[in-house]
Amino acid sequence: MSAHPQGWRRGWLPPAALLLAGVALWEALVQITQTPRWFLPAPSAVAAALGENWRLLARHTLVTAEETLLGFALACLLGVAVATAIAFSRLVERTIYPLVVASQAVPIIAVAPLLLVWFGYDLTPKVIVVVLFCFFPITVNTVDGLRAADRAAVDLLRSMGAGPGQVWRLVRLPSALPYLISGARVAAAVSVVGALVGEWVGSAAGLGYFMIRSASQFLTDRVFAAVVLSALLGLVLFGAVSLLERLLLPWQRLERRERT
Amino acid sequence: MQPRDTQRETRPEGRAPRLALRGVSKVFDGPRGRVEALRGVDLTVYEGEFVAIVGPSGCGKSTLLNIVSGLDQPSAGLILLDDAPATSRLGRTAFMPQRDLLLPWRTVLDNAILGLEIAGVPRREARARARALLPRFGLADFADAYPAMLSGGMRQRAALLRTVLPNKSLLLLDEPFGALDALTRAAMQEWLLGLWEDLRRTILFVTHDIEEAVLLADRVLVMSPRPGRIVRDAPVPLPRPRDYTVVTTPEFVVLRAELLAALRAGEGGAG
Numbered sequence: 001m002s003a004h005p006q007g008w009r010r011g012w013l014p015p016a017a018l019l020l021a022g023v024a025l026w027e028a029l030v031q032i033t034q035t036p037r038w039f040l041p042a043p044s045a046v047a048a049a050l051g052e053n054w055r056l057l058a059r060h061t062l063v064t065a066e067e068t069l070l071g072f073a074l075a076c077l078l079g080v081a082v083a084t085a086i087a088f089s090r091l092v093e094r095t096i097y098p099l100v101v102a103s104q105a106v107p108i109i110a111v112a113p114l115l116l117v118w119f120g121y122d123l124t125p126k127v128i129v130v131v132l133f134c135f136f137p138i139t140v141n142t143v144d145g146l147r148a149a150d151r152a153a154v155d156l157l158r159s160m161g162a163g164p165g166q167v168w169r170l171v172r173l174p175s176a177l178p179y180l181i182s183g184a185r186v187a188a189a190v191s192v193v194g195a196l197v198g199e200w201v202g203s204a205a206g207l208g209y210f211m212i213r214s215a216s217q218f219l220t221d222r223v224f225a226a227v228v229l230s231a232l233l234g235l236v237l238f239g240a241v242s243l244l245e246r247l248l249l250p251w252q253r254l255e256r257r258e259r260t
Numbered sequence: 261m262q263p264r265d266t267q268r269e270t271r272p273e274g275r276a277p278r279l280a281l282r283g284v285s286k287v288f289d290g291p292r293g294r295v296e297a298l299r300g301v302d303l304t305v306y307e308g309e310f311v312a313i314v315g316p317s318g319c320g321k322s323t324l325l326n327i328v329s330g331l332d333q334p335s336a337g338l339i340l341l342d343d344a345p346a347t348s349r350l351g352r353t354a355f356m357p358q359r360d361l362l363l364p365w366r367t368v369l370d371n372a373i374l375g376l377e378i379a380g381v382p383r384r385e386a387r388a389r390a391r392a393l394l395p396r397f398g399l400a401d402f403a404d405a406y407p408a409m410l411s412g413g414m415r416q417r418a419a420l421l422r423t424v425l426p427n428k429s430l431l432l433l434d435e436p437f438g439a440l441d442a443l444t445r446a447a448m449q450e451w452l453l454g455l456w457e458d459l460r461r462t463i464l465f466v467t468h469d470i471e472e473a474v475l476l477a478d479r480v481l482v483m484s485p486r487p488g489r490i491v492r493d494a495p496v497p498l499p500r501p502r503d504y505t506v507v508t509t510p511e512f513v514v515l516r517a518e519l520l521a522a523l524r525a526g527e528g529g530a531g
């Protein structure tokens with residue numbers, strides 16, 4: 001089944017090469033122009049900052065990771081629940097769905113300080129900001145997925161005597177799963193941003209806090225170190241969702257290959 | 261077998277009717293107006309019989325099977341299963357829709373057991389029963405394959421296995437080979453002939469291909485264009501077991517010509 005080991009290697013090689021080339025160019029430019037470190041640190045300086053501050057950075061990364069994961073998981077639960085309610089009931093669809101869509105127009109950055117007022121400086125407001133970022137893509141995708149169930153397949157099951165619960169379990173949920181997972185992938189990519197926004201507004205720990213502290217002291221190499229770590233965090237979460245997709249939906253890649 | 265009063269039609273000697281339609285009509289009231297799909301359909305399918313319905317595209321063949329399966333209700337008329345009026349028919353027949361509708365996330369084996377699973381048969385037992393039939397359906401090596409890996413003919417055989425497995429007494433097949441290329445279709449027809457010899461289930465088989473109907477069935481019903489009615493009821497005098505060589509026999513050729521004429525006449529009458 002996993003008979004294409006060179007497939008992903010070929011897939012990862014170009015972006016990795018481009019990234020490496022970019023880093024090399026950046027290093028060369030900084031060295032040649034003798035740019036001061038507080039203005040733009042060379043990649044080597046960022047790496048050094050990572051090494052020197054790794055204990056501190058690890059602590060802050062853990063805080064951000066916790067907020068991100070909690071918010072992401074909560075958004076998944078909430079999104080699936082709301083999507084299920086929307087797909088199940090026309091009343092819920094008519095009343096809640098437009099609000100879900102409208103909620104996306106609310107600037108979360110403006111809401112974050114309010115959360116601070118209501119929930120204080122600790123974990124809660126950050127998790128809520130992450131949920132606000134992640135909720136929308138998961139919900140909307142899952143609703144689409146639940147609606148995308150093949151009517152004819154539903155009829156086939158009904159002709160076999162299946163009740164609504166069986167139709168739900170055997171057709172609707174499985175056909176929504178790929179949609180749910182692509183929603184989760186988008187959410188995974190933005191979730192770290194949510195945590196950073198939450199921290200910028202007010203916090204005493206986390207990568208966002210660390211960035212702001214370092215920037216105010218012109219420790220630009222440290223800012224970059226935190227940026228690298230938050231990007232890695234997002235990538236790891238994204239990768240985990242993709243891995244989950246491979247495990248849960250082995251048939252999907254076949255379908256895609258068939259279509260091309 | 262329960263005793264029954266004498267029927268108007270006593271065609272196959274002394275067999276019990278499995279399915280009977282009496283004056284079945286169907287009118288769709290849609291946003292694009294009224295569509296009269298069926299008008300006064302009368303037909304009887306007897307136990308163990310292979311009956312084919314031929315009709316032009318859009319004459320209401322799928323509508324008819326949808327009604328028999330219980331997915332849809334007739335606007336007028338009566339449907340009897342095993343000689344008793346049957347108003348709720350869902351789960352009582354084995355329906356194979358026009359598209360194979362294999363669930364892409366289920367393997368061949370797990371697609372096959374869908375009907376059993378819905379009927380509450382434990383998965384282990386259902387899988388064992390399906391596995392035993394895989395070789396007969398030419399799918400022995402594909403138990404764990406996903407539908408996307410199958411050829412068109414294999415997909416149809418998998419869908420047929422799913423239809424046959426729950427042991428319903430009446431199979432409703434809606435143009436099962438309609439989407440296949442000519443060679444695969446011929447192979448599938450011969451295969452189905454052999455399978456039917458083995459299983460001896462009652463089959464109502466819908467097609468728009470006269471040759472296919474004559475080759476496979478004991479009796480061919482010809483439907484008129486929309487609104488569909490049965491305009492001809494012709495027994496097929498060809499001996500069984502059959503194979504593809506019968507298509508060149510005089511009986512076959514004569515019957516095919518006759519049915520084609522009936523189809524054409526129906527078309528002329530409506531147009």
Ligand SMILES: Nc1ncnc2c1ncn2[C@@H]1O[C@H](COP(=O)(O)OP(=O)(O)OP(=O)(O)O)[C@@H](O)[C@H]1O
Pocket residue numbers: 288289290295296297315316317318319320321322323324358468486
């Ligand atoms: N749900 C529906 N609402 C309105 N009209 C319908 C509906 N279902 C079918 N029809 C109409 O009823 C007529 C018969 O359709 P049906 O699908 O039964 O034909 P068919 O004989 O199976 O055709 P084909 O050979 O193309 O499969 C068609 O004109 C179709 O447009």
Ligand SMILES: [Mg+2]
Pocket residue numbers: 321322323358434
């Ligand atoms: Mg049809």
